[in-house]
Amino acid sequence: MTQSKDILARRRWLMLAGASAITALVPTLGWSDDDEEEDGSDGGSNTAISPASTGLTGKLVVVGGGMAGVTAAKYLRLWGGSGLTITLVEPATTYVSNIMSNLVLNGSRTVTSLGYTHGNLGTKYGVNIVRAAVIGIDKAARVITLSDGSQLPYDRLVLAPGVEFEDAYGLTQTDYETRTPHAWRAGPQTQLLRDQLAAMPNGGTFVMTIPKAPYRCPPGPYERACLVADFLKTSKGAGSKVIVLDENTPADAANPYSAIQAEVHTFTQAFTSTHAGIIDYQSGVTGIQIDPATKAVSYTDRMGIAHSVSPQVVNPIPPHRATGSSATGWLAQAGLSNSANGKWAVVNVLSFESTATGAAGVHIIGDASQCGLPKAGHVANQEAKICADAIVRAMSGQQPDPAPVANSACYSPITATTASWLTAVYQVEGGAFKVANGGGVTAGAKPVEASGPSAENFKDMNTWFNALMGDSFA
Helix, strand or coil, X not given: CCHHHHHHHHHHHHHHHHHHHHHHCCCCCCCCCCCCCCCCCCCCCCCCCCCCCCCCCEEEEEECCCHHHHHHHHHHHHHHCCCEEEEEECCCCEEECCCCHHHHCCCCCCCHHHEEECHHHHHCCCCEEECCCEEEEECCCCEEEECCCCEEECCEEEECCCEEECCCCCCCHHHHHHCCCCCCXXXXXXXXXXXXXXXXXXXXXXXXXXXXXCCCCCCHHHHHHHHHHHHHHHHCCCCCEEEEEECCCCCECCEHHHHCXXXXXXXXXXXXXXXXXXXXXEECCEEEEECCCCCCEEEECXXXXXXXXXXXXXXXXXXXXXCCCCCCCHHHHCCCCXXXXXXXXXXXXXXXEECXXXXXXXXXXXXXXXXXXXXXXXXXXXXHHHHHHHHHHHHCCCCCCCCCEEEEEEEEECCCCCEEEEEEEEEEECCEEEEEECCEECCCCCCEECCCCEHHHHHHHHHHHHHHHHHHXX
16 A cells, blocks of 8 residues: 555544544444453453554654553554654553543442553554653754653654643642542542542541643543442432532533533533432632641632531542643743643644744644643544654655544443443644534534433443553553
8 A cells, every 4th residue: 555545544544533423422443342351451462563664764752651642652653664663751661541540439440450551562563662751852952861861862752741730729749649639640549539438437528629621531520529429328328428619610600510611411410410419519619728637628619608618538639731841840841831821732733743942843642732622531542643644644745634533532420330421523723623513613513412321321431441442552
């Protein structure tokens, strides 16, 4: 197959993957299985592939071993061919999926079951794995410096560093790790929060906070509130309380639930009906303060009235930003955190190449980028493929696809046995990805959500999850 046919095939694949979420609710990915992979296995065969000889050569470095980085490395090999040297830089040996991690809190999942390794990248796809962290980027010399003192030259650099969490509400990083976990990066904090919930007394109170958007996984906090409420009323009694303090302002002043950032219909129904009497949802909240020792919480509601509460468990989801974008961070020092507030990396949405000065050949994908797409695992997978396609085109002397299509699909468990879903197709307009409707971008178009939660959706959620993780890691 010629390179031009390869590119056409990739474009068709991307478009079909985007459309499939609307038509079937399960993206067209590598494989699917109705059963959960409880052992966290990466799935698939370990047999090495034989990538085509495309005639392309060069050094490609991918930073970050999460959904975006792993997918980018895999598809750069599949589409770029055998002549490329591809290196993945990631200090952690295991990636713990944020997707489905809320199910650890009610005991439906374990942290171990959500673990994925990078082994297939090396054994199947011939990607070099370097266990280190980035500490600096020299854009002019096209070299990155690593925490082990080594340097890696690159022809193209793909950054997928994810997010870091700010000190907020009177709490520090140590507080998050030891006594007031945010658990918004799945792993030890998820288990800590699960243990705290399990130890709550009957009729106890759980308080969680939601930061102003943008943040990772728009429906995630509301999903968490539902699962915690379901667990508490089942295991700790109907007198239990889940107080949700949402810093987002209602779009409709008369409707506090209009502040919900995703699946407004679904979560309004969940809060007012399914979990009525358990969940106390408050939006437009300001001035949140949390005592790390006593866990006492104070805040001001949207009417300007001050409140204080003393929960047994507090779960602050703090504001976050692209990893390395703080004033002393490596992303900021390289001039790549170039959004208005310095928290995110602005990119050309056709290629995910940074728009920062002197950043030619540097691409930024996943939660760290600012491009109009939501920050979510499925979206990171999509961004990685668009970026990989654009890089292969550029190395072939061609321009990026002028009309890339991405899709966002996710499921939200509402109880231990039911789930809802949300999906959207995105197209480019005015330099950003926007929700498409009826074959093109339409003013006011919104993602489509399920009419309501169901057991069938819960089953489909596992199919979707296994397909997505298989596509990225298998």
